[in-house]
Amino acid sequence: MQQELNKFMDDQKTAVEQELEHQLRELDIPERLKASMLYSVEAGGKRLRPVLLMAAYHAYDNDTDVALTPAVALEMIHTYSLIHDDLPAMDDDDLRRGQPTNHKVYDEATAILAGDALLTYSFELISSDPQLSANQKVQIVKSLSEVSGPKGMVAGQALDMKAEQREITLEELETIHTLKTGELLRFAVGTGAYLGGASTEQIAHLENFAYYLGLIFQVQDDVLDVTGDPDKLGKPVGSDEANDKNTYPKLLGLEGAIEKKSSYVQRAKEALRKAGAETSYLALLTDYFSARDY
């Protein structure tokens, strides 16, 4: 099963990366802007969001090609958010995944514009995709703008900036994670299932699943910053504690955080069962994200 999941993830990751590169390389735009967009899009990463979208589609239908453009658009939005979050005025990060951040390689102005361009281009891609019907395009543009805009991801980043250097409650922490990460995961799973032909009720259960998956992902992120292997993670550990960041281990202790994660895994699987997707890749992905060591 694990092998099958790995193959599915690799295949989808490759398809998404090829399409991402294709859609950007064919743009006839100022060179430096294009290079800056490509730099961050090609910086790699797990491609968790698009792969989840594909896996949710695959739980109901097999021809994942139809879901490719929305998956690519989602990854562009995720990439734009990383570029802007890394800016000196925001988190002021020099490195991401071991590589210099966009504004360190190019410059701040170009990084801001590359982010703006990726965000805008994602809506162009969806609205001009020949494989989607007009109703599907409208539905996807609506959901994607909702989860990534002022009510979603942007709100999460605004709250995160405000939460720095003060102690927050577990509830506030979960709100920030849900807005910054969970909402995009909800879009991924909901859109994949929608395109795959899932019922409204099934989609609602899957969105509930995505909510817990987002929390699992975040708890594990926090746990790995305490217990992880820097070589496998590709980044130093202990930075959360050094920066006095609000994390699950800080608020609940390490054991408390791991227990919390287990309860989230249970709830995620229960939601999957209700969505009729308990035997899909989504179930394997849940275990995978809960147990990952990188």
Add this chain to the structure above:
Amino acid sequence: MQQELNKFMDDQKTAVEQELEHQLRELDIPERLKASMLYSVEAGGKRLRPVLLMAAYHAYDNDTDVALTPAVALEMIHTYSLIHDDLPAMDDDDLRRGQPTNHKVYDEATAILAGDALLTYSFELISSDPQLSANQKVQIVKSLSEVSGPKGMVAGQALDMKAEQREITLEELETIHTLKTGELLRFAVGTGAYLGGASTEQIAHLENFAYYLGLIFQVQDDVLDVTGDPDKLGKPVGSDEANDKNTYPKLLGLEGAIEKKSSYVQRAKEALRKAGAETSYLALLTDYFSARDY
């Protein structure tokens, strides 16, 4: 006629401003983010883009209400571009329309997020407008993302940054203006006419009209920086020359620039005639923008 145009412009400006405020005030989002978005949206200005969209609609149909959401979305995109263009990493402007720029009142991080939020929210507004059909929504999202993204406005800003501190040709200058301003005007006029029921041929002529209107607007901007009255303009004059900016008067001389403008006015009116819109407000708007002294 002039009085009638003024009334139309005032009415449309009021309708757009009320709707802009309504759509932002009802958002349940972090307070500082919302205040920052509202600050720039309420900073006023001529509302040229939405009024043009309404005028183009009105050239073919009377119920301008249908065009209100796309007009508001367009103004949000314009506002986001001003916020990001003013940032320290970009044009580093402390004042706009005599008021402190967004990042001076709030902070850079909030200004970046407010811009991101306005951009994203504009697509949400269009895709969830109950007055537009699915096909209309798709068409408008597609056009708006094209003109404002990496092939349009963002490319213009990227080229503009690159063009600073070096001499450029008239052709390069026009490319930058077309991308930074003209493309949004083309969207305004094209979308208004499309929603009003204009034919494909009429829309093509109107988009040609918008191209010249954008150039007229820019030449007049440059001319006013030489000959304008600072009190009427609400900003000091002579700054283009002081900053060694590439302008029409610099490249063609003052008289040459004014002659150029006249030839653009002629071509704009010719395009309007071909679109069957020579008696619409669009014709009056052309004279108005060519002769404006503020």
